[in-house]
Amino acid sequence: MSLYSYMAWRNIWRNPRRSLLTMGAIAFATVILIFMLSLQFGNYSTIIDSVVKMRTGHLQVQATGYQENRDIHLAVADPSQVAATLDRAPEVSGFTFRAHAFALVSSDNRSYGTVVTGISDRELTTSSLARTISEGRFLTEDEGAQALVGNILAKNLRVKPGDEVALLGQGLDGSVAATIVTVRGILSSGQDQFDRVSFYIPLPYFQELFGMGEAVHEIVVIAERLEDVAGLKQRLEEEVAGDTGRALRVLDWKELSPGLLEAITLDLMTGFLFYIVLIVVVAFSISNTFIMAIFERKKELGLMLALGSRPARLTGILFLEYGMLTTLGLAAGILIGCLVTLYFGAYGIQIPGMAEMARHYGVPERVFPQLSFLSVGIGSGLVVGISLCTSLIPVWKVRRLRPVPAMAEG
Amino acid sequence: MLLQLAWRNIWRNPRRTILILAAVTIAVWSMVFSSALMRGIADQMVRNGIATLTGHIQIHQQGFRDDPSAAMHMKNPTELKQTLQDHLPPGALFSARVRTNAVASNARHSGGVTLVGIDPDREKKLSFVSSSIISGNYLDAEDPYGIIIGTSLMNSLKTRVGNKLVVMAQDTRQKMSSRAFRITGEYRAELEATEKEFVFITLPAAQNLLKMDEALSEICIVLPDREKVRETAAALARILPKDHEILAWQEMLPLVTATLRLYESIIYLWYLVAFTAMAFGLVNTFLMAVLERIREFGLLRALGMKSRWIIQGVMTESFFLLVIGIALGNALGAISVIGLSHTGIDLSVFAGGTQYWGLPKIIYPVLLASDAILVNGIVLVLGLLVSGYPALKASHFTPVEAMAHT
Numbered sequence: 001m002s003l004y005s006y007m008a009w010r011n012i013w014r015n016p017r018r019s020l021l022t023m024g025a026i027a028f029a030t031v032i033l034i035f036m037l038s039l040q041f042g043n044y045s046t047i048i049d050s051v052v053k054m055r056t057g058h059l060q061v062q063a064t065g066y067q068e069n070r071d072i073h074l075a076v077a078d079p080s081q082v083a084a085t086l087d088r089a090p091e092v093s094g095f096t097f098r099a100h101a102f103a104l105v106s107s108d109n110r111s112y113g114t115v116v117t118g119i120s121d122r123e124l125t126t127s128s129l130a131r132t133i134s135e136g137r138f139l140t141e142d143e144g145a146q147a148l149v150g151n152i153l154a155k156n157l158r159v160k161p162g163d164e165v166a167l168l169g170q171g172l173d174g175s176v177a178a179t180i181v182t183v184r185g186i187l188s189s190g191q192d193q194f195d196r197v198s199f200y201i202p203l204p205y206f207q208e209l210f211g212m213g214e215a216v217h218e219i220v221v222i223a224e225r226l227e228d229v230a231g232l233k234q235r236l237e238e239e240v241a242g243d244t245g246r247a248l249r250v251l252d253w254k255e256l257s258p259g260l261l262e263a264i265t266l267d268l269m270t271g272f273l274f275y276i277v278l279i280v281v282v283a284f285s286i287s288n289t290f291i292m293a294i295f296e297r298k299k300e301l302g303l304m305l306a307l308g309s310r311p312a313r314l315t316g317i318l319f320l321e322y323g324m325l326t327t328l329g330l331a332a333g334i335l336i337g338c339l340v341t342l343y344f345g346a347y348g349i350q351i352p353g354m355a356e357m358a359r360h361y362g363v364p365e366r367v368f369p370q371l372s373f374l375s376v377g378i379g380s381g382l383v384v385g386i387s388l389c390t391s392l393i394p395v396w397k398v399r400r401l402r403p404v405p406a407m408a409e410g
Numbered sequence: 411m412l413l414q415l416a417w418r419n420i421w422r423n424p425r426r427t428i429l430i431l432a433a434v435t436i437a438v439w440s441m442v443f444s445s446a447l448m449r450g451i452a453d454q455m456v457r458n459g460i461a462t463l464t465g466h467i468q469i470h471q472q473g474f475r476d477d478p479s480a481a482m483h484m485k486n487p488t489e490l491k492q493t494l495q496d497h498l499p500p501g502a503l504f505s506a507r508v509r510t511n512a513v514a515s516n517a518r519h520s521g522g523v524t525l526v527g528i529d530p531d532r533e534k535k536l537s538f539v540s541s542s543i544i545s546g547n548y549l550d551a552e553d554p555y556g557i558i559i560g561t562s563l564m565n566s567l568k569t570r571v572g573n574k575l576v577v578m579a580q581d582t583r584q585k586m587s588s589r590a591f592r593i594t595g596e597y598r599a600e601l602e603a604t605e606k607e608f609v610f611i612t613l614p615a616a617q618n619l620l621k622m623d624e625a626l627s628e629i630c631i632v633l634p635d636r637e638k639v640r641e642t643a644a645a646l647a648r649i650l651p652k653d654h655e656i657l658a659w660q661e662m663l664p665l666v667t668a669t670l671r672l673y674e675s676i677i678y679l680w681y682l683v684a685f686t687a688m689a690f691g692l693v694n695t696f697l698m699a700v701l702e703r704i705r706e707f708g709l710l711r712a713l714g715m716k717s718r719w720i721i722q723g724v725m726t727e728s729f730f731l732l733v734i735g736i737a738l739g740n741a742l743g744a745i746s747v748i749g750l751s752h753t754g755i756d757l758s759v760f761a762g763g764t765q766y767w768g769l770p771k772i773i774y775p776v777l778l779a780s781d782a783i784l785v786n787g788i789v790l791v792l793g794l795l796v797s798g799y800p801a802l803k804a805s806h807f808t809p810v811e812a813m814a815h816t
Binding site for chain 2: 018021022024025032069070071102104110111112113114115155170197259260261262265266274278280281282284285286288289291292295352353354355357360
């Protein structure tokens with residue numbers, strides 16, 4: 001240890017109580033920031049994951065305009081060509097086909113209008129739909145006239161597995177599409193808005209019923225990792241959309257659930273406003289320590305100047321002191337913050353009011369903070385930044401210190 | 411004497427006092443302002459929810475909520491209305507509705523909607539519809555073929571005001587019944603989900619379509635005072651027949667109620683966090699102030715001052731500091747709340763985000779007296795409590811060791 005760091009170290013422990021309190025404030029801010037950021041990031045990845053797995057997938061290939069208009073005519077006429085491309089792409093973990101049409105669904109004494117979706121057996125490799133079955137079982141392509149119904153819709157229709165439901169819609173060519181299907185299973189995703197409308201039938205049966213031929217509306221793609229999505233999208237755009245003269249379009253999850261990214265940005269920004277306020281309060285709390293460290297040592301600093309230390313040297317020592325205080329506080333904060341986060345990451349947190357909200361947004365009722373380099377990095381970065389800013393004031397004061405008045409004052 | 415001494419003492423080192431004052435002020439301001447913001451959001455959500463057809467209290471046939479069909483209706487509307495007229499507090503408004511799931515379609519497009527038959531004149535006073543028309547006209551009570559739909563639905567059906575729209579729904583005899591309407595008006599709601607869901611026709615037109623005669627599906631009540639809702643709902647439950655279900659908005663808007671509870675938790679957690687951040691500075695500052703005055707305390711003790719008085723002295727200093735900080739913080743908070751009370755905070759840049767969370771587009775902060783009192787109480791009481799540590803420290807110096815200290 002050099003002489004200067006030794007001096008700085010001794011200086012910190014001249015007044016251990018004060019130094020500990022200062023470190024405590026720094027550590028406290030670090031713990032809160034790491035924990036809260038982990039909580040937010042954890043929440044976002046859960047929400048994105050649930051939306052992607054449950055509904056949109058990471059990417060979709062659609063006919064241009066389908067996303068906006070949901071018009072049954074805007075279909076992908078030859079999905080097998082896209083499928084061949086997807087089979088070759090190593091980043092693709094799974095893909096499936098879906099088709100949608102509006103129809104009137106009626107049981108013996110109740111009728112509801114809803115969107116009927118045709119799903120293929122590939123759904124099992126792509127979405128979490130099969131895992132939401134609460135009664136009955138999942139449907140298969142070759143079994144024909146059968147359906148999966150959301151639990152609220154099933155309750156409204158007063159049907160259970162084994163019951164028959166009539167479907168009445170309009171085919172691609174404008175003809176009447178009518179049939180009777182048997183309820184095979186009930187879906188309970190926990191998301192009311194989803195369970196109120198979902199109605200699935202096998203894709204081949206759907207295509208026959210609505211006169212779609214081989215056509216589908218969505219080719220839903222799940223990538224191996226979220227980071228692969230951007231690259232995969234670009235490749236697909238070149239290969240698929242380019243070949244068909246822009247009749248097809250590739251959309252990523254941000255475009256498929258508009259609002260989701262903005263919702264996350266909004267939440268993150270609100271969070272940061274709170275963090276900044278917290279940091280400013282902490283900055284004022286610790287600035288006293290930094291300033292006092294100079295004022296009560298004016299005599300000593302004056303003496304050092306008189307003995308020939310250059311102001312830069314004094315500044316260096318002061319910086320070292322602040323650096324040590326911040327580093328110790330930060331280290332303690334990171335340690336405690338990580339432990340707290342890991343603990344709650346394993347057991348989850350329940351905040352009053354959160355459970356109902358979670359049901360609505362389709363995320364687990366407990367929130368699990370997710371410790372990551374990002375949350376630890378941003379959290380400690382903010383604390384180091386503010387501590388540096390605070391330490392600049394006294395350092396600037398030292399530069400104006402003159403030996404004689406300083407020694408006379410103390 | 412003690413007060414004057416304390417007052418002088420805190421201004422002995424004005425720089426230090428100002429720094430800690432700033433910490434207290436900002437902490438208090440952040441508590442006041444953040445609770446005002448969150449209450450503002452929550453209040454707006456409740457208002458929007460209530461104006462979007464919910465009202466304060468609704469009356470249905472028992473079972474309507476699980477099965478919102480035409481078959482679930484209340485058969486004696488005249489009697490019911492008379493009872494309400496007699497028993498509701500003065501100033502309360504109510505409106506009768508028919509409500510059921512339906513399919514709206516034109517030549518090429520169709521969608522599932524909720525069909526609401528309303529009494530245009532009465533509805534005007536208690537829900538958002540009449541004030542949200544952006545093109546065309548509000549419903550005319552005399553027009554049995556008029557229908558009002560939301561902008562989102564209009565876009566997805568690719569239609570416009572003046573066009574025909576066929577509505578199909580199941581009537582009381584379980585038969586599908588349909589009729590063509592003409593779109594007379596387009597409304598814009600706070601949330602797109604609302605625009606997509608509700609279409610409005612006149613009450614007689616709905617009763618006719620669904621073969622309900624005079625029967626109603628729903629009565630919506632708005633009271634002059636939101637605080638009286640639970641009380642009034644309980645009173646109605648005693649008077650009305652047992653096959654009627656009386657629901658207060660808290661039960662009808664579970665998501666809003668949950669959000670209110672969540673925000674309440676967040677507000678309290680924030681109080682705790684902001685206070686703790688401030689407390690570190692507070693304790694540290696007083697510790698410094700006390701330790702540099704060791705000799706002085708020693709002298710006071712030697713002159714016969716009781717240690718209790720020393721504690722009192724230090725606590726009084728802390729009290730002054732806290733009171734000034736709290737006053738400044740409250741003043742800043744009040745200024746920010748009042749300053750934003752007209753313009754609000756416009757979140758339309760994040761329109762997609764506000765839609766997703768169901769938040770209002772513009773937030774007007776609302777400062778509740780209870781929050782302000784709580785903030786001030788917490789900071790003052792806990793602030794005094796933590797400054798008890800340096801105060802005790804000061805009282806424990808024995809005269810000799812203190813005066814020997816340099």
